Amino acid sequence: MTIGVLIIAAFMIIPLVIGFFAATKSTKTSEDFFIQGRGMGAIAVFFTVAATWWSSFAFLGSNATFYTNGPVYLTALAWNLLFGFMYYWVGKRVWFLGKRFNYITASDLIGDFYNNEKLRIIVAGILLVFTIPYLQIQLTGGAYLIEVASGGVIPFWLSALMFYFIIVTYVWVGGIRAVAWTDIIYGALLFFGMMYAGYYISQHVGGPTGLFNGLLETSPEHLTLPGPLGAMGYPMWFSLFAVTAIGAFMGPQIWLRMYSVKSGKLFNLMPFLLGFAAIAYMGSLLAGFTGVLLEPGLANPDQILPVMLMEYAPFALASLILAAGAAAAMSTANSQIHAISTIVTMDIYKRYQNPKASQESIIKVGRWSLIVFSLIAYIMALVVPGVLVTIGIAALAGTAQLLIPTIGAISWRRAHPTAAIWGLVVSIAVVLLFTFIPVLKNPLGFHAGVWGLLINAILFVTISLALKRTDEEVVNRFDVARNDYNKAYHPELVEENHSDKKREAL
Amino acid sequence: MFQRYPTKKKVLYSLIILSFIVMETPLILLANTTEPFVLGMPFFLFWNLLWWFVLTALFLIGYLINWGSKESSETVIDES
Numbered sequence: 001m002t003i004g005v006l007i008i009a010a011f012m013i014i015p016l017v018i019g020f021f022a023a024t025k026s027t028k029t030s031e032d033f034f035i036q037g038r039g040m041g042a043i044a045v046f047f048t049v050a051a052t053w054w055s056s057f058a059f060l061g062s063n064a065t066f067y068t069n070g071p072v073y074l075t076a077l078a079w080n081l082l083f084g085f086m087y088y089w090v091g092k093r094v095w096f097l098g099k100r101f102n103y104i105t106a107s108d109l110i111g112d113f114y115n116n117e118k119l120r121i122i123v124a125g126i127l128l129v130f131t132i133p134y135l136q137i138q139l140t141g142g143a144y145l146i147e148v149a150s151g152g153v154i155p156f157w158l159s160a161l162m163f164y165f166i167i168v169t170y171v172w173v174g175g176i177r178a179v180a181w182t183d184i185i186y187g188a189l190l191f192f193g194m195m196y197a198g199y200y201i202s203q204h205v206g207g208p209t210g211l212f213n214g215l216l217e218t219s220p221e222h223l224t225l226p227g228p229l230g231a232m233g234y235p236m237w238f239s240l241f242a243v244t245a246i247g248a249f250m251g252p253q254i255w256l257r258m259y260s261v262k263s264g265k266l267f268n269l270m271p272f273l274l275g276f277a278a279i280a281y282m283g284s285l286l287a288g289f290t291g292v293l294l295e296p297g298l299a300n301p302d303q304i305l306p307v308m309l310m311e312y313a314p315f316a317l318a319s320l321i322l323a324a325g326a327a328a329a330m331s332t333a334n335s336q337i338h339a340i341s342t343i344v345t346m347d348i349y350k351r352y353q354n355p356k357a358s359q360e361s362i363i364k365v366g367r368w369s370l371i372v373f374s375l376i377a378y379i380m381a382l383v384v385p386g387v388l389v390t391i392g393i394a395a396l397a398g399t400a401q402l403l404i405p406t407i408g409a410i411s412w413r414r415a416h417p418t419a420a421i422w423g424l425v426v427s428i429a430v431v432l433l434f435t436f437i438p439v440l441k442n443p444l445g446f447h448a449g450v451w452g453l454l455i456n457a458i459l460f461v462t463i464s465l466a467l468k469r470t471d472e473e474v475v476n477r478f479d480v481a482r483n484d485y486n487k488a489y490h491p492e493l494v495e496e497n498h499s500d501k502k503r504e505a506l
Numbered sequence: 507m508f509q510r511y512p513t514k515k516k517v518l519y520s521l522i523i524l525s526f527i528v529m530e531t532p533l534i535l536l537a538n539t540t541e542p543f544v545l546g547m548p549f550f551l552f553w554n555l556l557w558w559f560v561l562t563a564l565f566l567i568g569y570l571i572n573w574g575s576k577e578s579s580e581t582v583i584d585e586s
Binding site for chain 2: 074082088268272275491
């Protein structure tokens, strides 16, 4: 017990030390606080993107899904690859435009390209509303783990509170630099924790081979779609793939991690690294499947890994692995709190309340909004129950809708603001209706988020083709920027004199 | 626009798209079986890991060949 508490204490203190150290490197500008002055290097970028992207959804939700629903979570291999590919293809272009036109948030890019204030507010609203539930599940997941790792000495409400106290403190002092540096430790801990936990637990049933043979005899439906409950067939396979990858990718915390990058070349290796890291899900698969043999019928599947570790592993090892799980939750939560505070500060306070705000007052508002929004998520974690994966997917389905206008902004000169607005408004309505109204839930088995994306894309393309943009100056400014992007990274695509003509027209 | 793409870029992107099609369209259901066990794994798991490996390798190749584009020069960004 004492060892468990000591490990948790170390886990709480180390990020604080890193946070305060990171603070000594910072300059007192808002750009430094929010996006590290666009100077983040390769190692920090990889770990902060990976650790932010992998949340308690990945660490606990994956085990729980393998345990209850069979192999549908294997689609995570493909969604990690898709996420990595989007980070390269979309992220690099977003980064380039961000650097060119000084963007910090998603609304900055979308609002500027579509030249529309309403759209800017809609984007900020979607990001705020749909990020908070996702933040809530990080807190719930992390607090479960601390509660179990301490042997129940630290109750759920207190572990959740401790969590937030630590995060708010180091983000307050160190901004995104503190988040990225702590994510290096969290990311490593998370990766090895997931792998080792699965491998260790599966040894109790004869290792991976013994496990699969055992399942084949006792519960073969765990090894193929649609799983033992018959609920997770192909439609969910595809839905999880699309909604998780796109929704997480469009989260405000990942937007900041596109803008923060120092050099465009850093994006090129990310698909490989992020895709490769997905192998850690094999740890979840082994742990979840072993649970089917060793602990069938658990009331709360999200607790399958903690429960098995406490029962079958030495206490110190179990606590260490659970700390890794808490790392998964914390590394996402810290980035989300930081990202939400960025939206409130830059998209609402600076743009509409006080456009001439000084650097000090911007950072001050950023810091106070950290506290307010983490408090909201804390209260939600205490009062709104739910299974991690279910809440997570619903939240991701909302943010995923931003991909359509974003692709329009980075690649299509005809993309029209009216099309973007209607696409977003209708698709968000579809997501909400198909999520919360039982008779309309998941038509044909596909998740609300997939229907939202489909309707969004159809509306976006048809309305854009039907209308014509009159703000030639903005369209040309982006044309020139996109052509410069190609000049820098895809010289074979550049049309002769294209950019120069447009530049002259400006 | 596509005719401007170098051949290696076309091949790379085609293989990437093909891998996603194999993994995420209903074609995946053709592999939705436990038998035969390969390398001690049920077939469905093996099949997914195989294509994960292929696609991860393609992403590494993508990095090594600069995603099929000519060498980039980042100086253009600073000039403009």
